[in-house]
Amino acid sequence: MKPAICEQFGIDFPLFAFSHCRDVVAAVTNAGGFGVLGATAYTPEQLDQELSWIDEQVNGKPYGLDLIVPAKYEGKGENLSSAQLADRIPEDYRGYIDELLAAHGIEPEPKKRTGAPILSGSTGKELLEVALSHPIKLIANALGVPPDYMIEAGKQHGVPVAALVGAKEHAVKQVRAGVDLIIAQGTEAGGHCGEVSTMVLVPEVIAAIEEMGASVPVLAAGGIVTGRQMAAAVAMGAAGAWTGSVWLTTEEAETPPATVQKFLKATSRDTVRSAGRTGKPARQLVSDWTKAWLPNEGGKRPLPLPLQSMLAEPVIRRIDVLAEQGHEGAQALATYFVGQGVGLMNKVKPAREVVREFIEDYLAAAERLSNSLPD
Amino acid sequence: MKPAICEQFGIDFPLFAFSHCRDVVAAVTNAGGFGVLGATAYTPEQLDQELSWIDEQVNGKPYGLDLIVPAKYEGKGENLSSAQLADRIPEDYRGYIDELLAAHGIEPEPKKRTGAPILSGSTGKELLEVALSHPIKLIANALGVPPDYMIEAGKQHGVPVAALVGAKEHAVKQVRAGVDLIIAQGTEAGGHCGEVSTMVLVPEVIAAIEEMGASVPVLAAGGIVTGRQMAAAVAMGAAGAWTGSVWLTTEEAETPPATVQKFLKATSRDTVRSAGRTGKPARQLVSDWTKAWLPNEGGKRPLPLPLQSMLAEPVIRRIDVLAEQGHEGAQALATYFVGQGVGLMNKVKPAREVVREFIEDYLAAAERLSNSLPD
Numbered sequence: 001m002k003p004a005i006c007e008q009f010g011i012d013f014p015l016f017a018f019s020h021c022r023d024v025v026a027a028v029t030n031a032g033g034f035g036v037l038g039a040t041a042y043t044p045e046q047l048d049q050e051l052s053w054i055d056e057q058v059n060g061k062p063y064g065l066d067l068i069v070p071a072k073y074e075g076k077g078e079n080l081s082s083a084q085l086a087d088r089i090p091e092d093y094r095g096y097i098d099e100l101l102a103a104h105g106i107e108p109e110p111k112k113r114t115g116a117p118i119l120s121g122s123t124g125k126e127l128l129e130v131a132l133s134h135p136i137k138l139i140a141n142a143l144g145v146p147p148d149y150m151i152e153a154g155k156q157h158g159v160p161v162a163a164l165v166g167a168k169e170h171a172v173k174q175v176r177a178g179v180d181l182i183i184a185q186g187t188e189a190g191g192h193c194g195e196v197s198t199m200v201l202v203p204e205v206i207a208a209i210e211e212m213g214a215s216v217p218v219l220a221a222g223g224i225v226t227g228r229q230m231a232a233a234v235a236m237g238a239a240g241a242w243t244g245s246v247w248l249t250t251e252e253a254e255t256p257p258a259t260v261q262k263f264l265k266a267t268s269r270d271t272v273r274s275a276g277r278t279g280k281p282a283r284q285l286v287s288d289w290t291k292a293w294l295p296n297e298g299g300k301r302p303l304p305l306p307l308q309s310m311l312a313e314p315v316i317r318r319i320d321v322l323a324e325q326g327h328e329g330a331q332a333l334a335t336y337f338v339g340q341g342v343g344l345m346n347k348v349k350p351a352r353e354v355v356r357e358f359i360e361d362y363l364a365a366a367e368r369l370s371n372s373l374p375d
Numbered sequence: 376m377k378p379a380i381c382e383q384f385g386i387d388f389p390l391f392a393f394s395h396c397r398d399v400v401a402a403v404t405n406a407g408g409f410g411v412l413g414a415t416a417y418t419p420e421q422l423d424q425e426l427s428w429i430d431e432q433v434n435g436k437p438y439g440l441d442l443i444v445p446a447k448y449e450g451k452g453e454n455l456s457s458a459q460l461a462d463r464i465p466e467d468y469r470g471y472i473d474e475l476l477a478a479h480g481i482e483p484e485p486k487k488r489t490g491a492p493i494l495s496g497s498t499g500k501e502l503l504e505v506a507l508s509h510p511i512k513l514i515a516n517a518l519g520v521p522p523d524y525m526i527e528a529g530k531q532h533g534v535p536v537a538a539l540v541g542a543k544e545h546a547v548k549q550v551r552a553g554v555d556l557i558i559a560q561g562t563e564a565g566g567h568c569g570e571v572s573t574m575v576l577v578p579e580v581i582a583a584i585e586e587m588g589a590s591v592p593v594l595a596a597g598g599i600v601t602g603r604q605m606a607a608a609v610a611m612g613a614a615g616a617w618t619g620s621v622w623l624t625t626e627e628a629e630t631p632p633a634t635v636q637k638f639l640k641a642t643s644r645d646t647v648r649s650a651g652r653t654g655k656p657a658r659q660l661v662s663d664w665t666k667a668w669l670p671n672e673g674g675k676r677p678l679p680l681p682l683q684s685m686l687a688e689p690v691i692r693r694i695d696v697l698a699e700q701g702h703e704g705a706q707a708l709a710t711y712f713v714g715q716g717v718g719l720m721n722k723v724k725p726a727r728e729v730v731r732e733f734i735e736d737y738l739a740a741a742e743r744l745s746n747s748l749p750d
Binding site: 002003012167168169186187188194195196197198199200201203204207222223224226228229231232233234235236237267268269294296297339340341343344363365366368369370371372373374 | 377378387542543544561562563569570571572573574575576578579582597598599601603604606607608609610611612642643644669671672714715716718719738740741743744745746747748749
């Protein structure tokens with residue numbers, strides 16, 4: 001008999017793989033896991049193309065979609081345009097960035113460029129509508145309780161809605177709001193994360209949901225890049241694992257080559273939780289950029305969501321391009337979302353090989369635990 | 376057949392329990408685990424009494440000793456007296472503490488009291504000599520590679536020497552130095568800890584030791600307060616678990632009643648890594664004391680080891696007494712070493728009951744993992 005989570009999602013192995021890269025999503029799904037496309041950066045048209053491509057590759061096998069529709073953000077309820085939001089970025093912040101760039105031998109920003117706000121307007125809804133015209137089997141959301149339209153759409157289309165949480169109190173709120181799957185993401189995770197470690201958060205969240213009398217499955221996330229860690233999470237009561245960082249060094253990933261080399265060399269102590277990219281603490285590689293946004297060490301206090309990313313992302317994209325060209329100042333500034341598990345990521349492999357190794361390592365871990373029992 | 380670690384230490388269940396309280400040590404050892412007495416605060420005479428008492432209780436069953444002999448500290452190699460060390464505490468630090476106390480309605484320190492330096496002189500050696508006249512079965516050390524005299528004494532008496540580490544690089548150094556057991560302690564641990572989480576650190580340390588071609592067992596520490604978390608660690612390759620916080624709310628512990636209540640109410644988000652007590656980052660409950668030692672938020676930069684604890688401990692002891700008497704200012708200042716696992720500590724129990732629950736929960740976790748496998 002398959003575990004309930006495998007029955008529910010039509011998979012062989014409850015390894016959920018978050019990636020911005022459609023190739024990774026398809027490869028994991030085809031290898032028996034569950035690929036989830038990070039869709040926040042796409043336009044509705046682009047997303048439609050990406051999902052059509054995945055549909056062709058996976059031949060009906062299940063995959064999902066991940067959005068970031070934050071519950072709280074600057075300008076919420078004010079119905080502002082991007083330009084109006086951008087006006088709330090204080091001028092001295094642009095000057096601060098220009099000084100930071102100059103100190104690294106990089107030209108100042110040519111004009112007041114501003115990135116798109118995170119999915120705080122109607123874009124999230126549009127992306128979701130596009131996605132629901134494809135056979136997606138999961139909608140995941142981060143940064144707070146999903147908006148009503150998402151939970152409603154999930155129910156209407158019979159697609160489970162998942163929420164990422166970094167604290168048990170948030171899990172309780174999410175279950176009350178009607179989400180179908182909780183992803184308990186520890187502080188070691190890449191991207192947005194809280195302060196509680198996976199080892200503590202997973203049993204805490206599971207216990208809190210049990211206390212509510214609810215039966216919502218919990219995936220463990222944060223630091224998990226091997227099958228033995230996934231087995232650890234399942235031993236603690238998780239239904240499976242939600243992973244992200246480990247796919248960044250797969251052959252299919254679109255991670256730039258210099259960044260892949262940074263990941264392979266990085267240790268688990270080379271990451272930091274910094275609000276310098278999005279305005280909310282998110283784990284990434286330490287760099288001169290993350291150091292510049294430590295307000296208590298002479299840096300600027302990051303702006304609230306979504307202003308910080310509107311300000312930062314165009315600059316960071318320019319830094320990334322220069323860094324790939326070998327510009328030393330840009331390489332010192334460049335940063336990348338990745339978790340502490342980066343210390344265990346030491347080789348580039350095909351995604352299907354990562355899935356295969358996860359399964360083998362998981363089985364070995366289960367045997368190790370079983371062998372530890374007295375006869 | 377018993378697991379190798381159980382054979383090696385003569386125990387039924389590889390649950391190692393660190394406690395400053397002899398009653399907890401004896402209770403865990405008598406329940407089939409391995410009690411370890413935190414001995415740093417004792418004089419040699421006191422330690423002799425404590426160990427004699429334990430010897431009477433455990434009837435030959437195994438227990439160990441934990442010391443903190445730091446590898447690096449202020450004044451190392453200068454052969455200074457406590458008074459000479461105390462002279463290195465800048466006067467404005469005493470003034471800063473008096474202001475902090477006044478702001479909380481507490482009288483200033485009556486005189487320049489200074490606590491004993493951490494075991495940086497000959498005291499560690501003296502304690503170890505006393506301990507080796509008792510049938511101890513483990514010597515554990517924290518804060519760097521144990522001094523030569525400790526490793527030598529362990530070999531001479533056939534007593535394994537263990538070292539706590541918070542990074543894989545430290546584990547490699549310790550194995551090279553000849554320690555017999557590595558305790559990989561994640562950032563979620565109470566007391567001194569690094570930044571890497573248990574979920575990442577444990578497999579990293581195990582892999583690093585394997586790469587050396589060494590066969591030194593690894594205990595997992597940090598956040599572990601239940602059997603399911605211990606099972607998770609063993610699934611990842613740990614030989615067992617090293618625990619501390621969970622014993623603070625046992626009936627046997629000498630934790631003051633008001634502190635026990637604080638622990639029972641605390642969530643996993645109520646702790647912080649702060650150098651405000653010892654000069655090295657150590658996880659403890661957030662309080663006005665920990666906030667006062669954030670150098671970048673208007674607080675003082677903590678002094679190096681051992682000066683900070685020499686300065687802080689006499690004051691903290693006075694704060695603790697006042698806090699127990701119900702003094703509100705003191706309660707706001709009081710802090711206690713405890714890990715994120717405090718969020719899962721919700722009831723006072725006898726220590727033997729904690730061991731029994733660990734075993735049951737461990738067995739259930741092993742069964743859960745086994746049931747997750749496809750037939």
